[in-house]
Amino acid sequence: MDGYSYSGRKPHFREELTLVERGTPMGEYLRRFWHPVGLIADATATPRRVRILSEDLVLFRDGAGRPGLVHARCMHRGADLFYGRGEEQGIRCCYHGWMFDVEGRCVDMPMEPDNGCKVRDRIRQPWYPVEERYGLIFAYMGPPDKKPLLPRYELLENLQDGEVIVADDSNLGSGGYGIAPCNWLQHFDNVVDPFHVPVLHQSFSGIQFVAEMGVKPDVQFEAFEQGVRSEQVRDLGDGSKLRRVTEALLPNVRVVPSPRLAMGPTEGIGFVVPIDSTHYLVYNVARAAPGTDLGAIRSKPGGKDWREMTEDERQRFPGDWEAQTSQGEIAFHSEEHLASSDAGIAMLRRLLARQVKLVAEGSDPVGWTQTPGEEWIRSRSGNFTISAEA
Numbered sequence: 001m002d003g004y005s006y007s008g009r010k011p012h013f014r015e016e017l018t019l020v021e022r023g024t025p026m027g028e029y030l031r032r033f034w035h036p037v038g039l040i041a042d043a044t045a046t047p048r049r050v051r052i053l054s055e056d057l058v059l060f061r062d063g064a065g066r067p068g069l070v071h072a073r074c075m076h077r078g079a080d081l082f083y084g085r086g087e088e089q090g091i092r093c094c095y096h097g098w099m100f101d102v103e104g105r106c107v108d109m110p111m112e113p114d115n116g117c118k119v120r121d122r123i124r125q126p127w128y129p130v131e132e133r134y135g136l137i138f139a140y141m142g143p144p145d146k147k148p149l150l151p152r153y154e155l156l157e158n159l160q161d162g163e164v165i166v167a168d169d170s171n172l173g174s175g176g177y178g179i180a181p182c183n184w185l186q187h188f189d190n191v192v193d194p195f196h197v198p199v200l201h202q203s204f205s206g207i208q209f210v211a212e213m214g215v216k217p218d219v220q221f222e223a224f225e226q227g228v229r230s231e232q233v234r235d236l237g238d239g240s241k242l243r244r245v246t247e248a249l250l251p252n253v254r255v256v257p258s259p260r261l262a263m264g265p266t267e268g269i270g271f272v273v274p275i276d277s278t279h280y281l282v283y284n285v286a287r288a289a290p291g292t293d294l295g296a297i298r299s300k301p302g303g304k305d306w307r308e309m310t311e312d313e314r315q316r317f318p319g320d321w322e323a324q325t326s327q328g329e330i331a332f333h334s335e336e337h338l339a340s341s342d343a344g345i346a347m348l349r350r351l352l353a354r355q356v357k358l359v360a361e362g363s364d365p366v367g368w369t370q371t372p373g374e375e376w377i378r379s380r381s382g383n384f385t386i387s388a389e390a
């Protein structure tokens, strides 16, 4: 990769934190957890392409309503199962009609003598287990004996009257839609970077959220077992203070309270999912009123929807997309100059590096469990008011 260098050395990035291919340290660490691969409605009889952790897969639903996730290339002679179709018992390849159930078993070989019954049991289309929860389809792509329980997030379980769980795959934050063309860690770093808010989202681009967010916060970072927390206190000048708590939870979960300052505990979480080493997607899930479109709750820098902005307008009203993708496909860590305001980022990378090493050495990472009852994840994130007397 070409690039500038402050140091005179070849610029480089921390591969163990960024690369997600199978066999890389981070790729193997992430493969110890469940990751969203689609919204529940994405799995239908019409196959849908899924790319995650640099693997090309196909998502479908069989006639019994079971979702399935298989490698895109048919094990017979490699036709793309995207061109197949979901049928009663599985997904049928368009080329010679082999059909695979949701666990990759070949259940039909219509052009073979006896329907292939002599050979069918000896082969298996590569497949991954999936589970549906919180409006999402989660997949596990790691070693079968290391499949953990699918986590339960306390903040998504205690629904108030009239609330439902809504999920969205289109919203990256302030501006930016769908798939971002840069490494996932650039987004995860940003979760523990509260100091960018008064600059990028206010003094630079006008008020992208609400005026109170433009106040420079006093920030305390805290590394704990499961992640990094930042506690931001803003003096609102009327005797009250805003206490805002944001968390990055291992391996890739963001718990960020409303930047428009809905008060109280945070109502949703986001999964920062690497598509490959140079692209990522965020799946957001939240408690909300029925029909709420999470994708529609986003900033309008300069009064415009991000998709309608020209490059010239993005230059005048940059948001998270512009800041993070412009750091490069994979930001060169060798060229950074981390300052005291980056303490949370240093903590997060240290935690991730330790977990990656644990997995490489054969241990189980933090947040991984096969013990029922231990799959609960709790958060202290939210927007809270500290009154004058407090």
Ligand code: FES
Pocket: 074, 075, 076, 077, 078, 079, 093, 094, 095, 096, 097, 098
């Ligand atoms: S390539 Fe799929 S059935 Fe032949």
Ligand SMILES: [Fe+2]
Pocket: 173, 174, 190, 196, 197, 201, 320
């Ligand atoms: Fe931001």
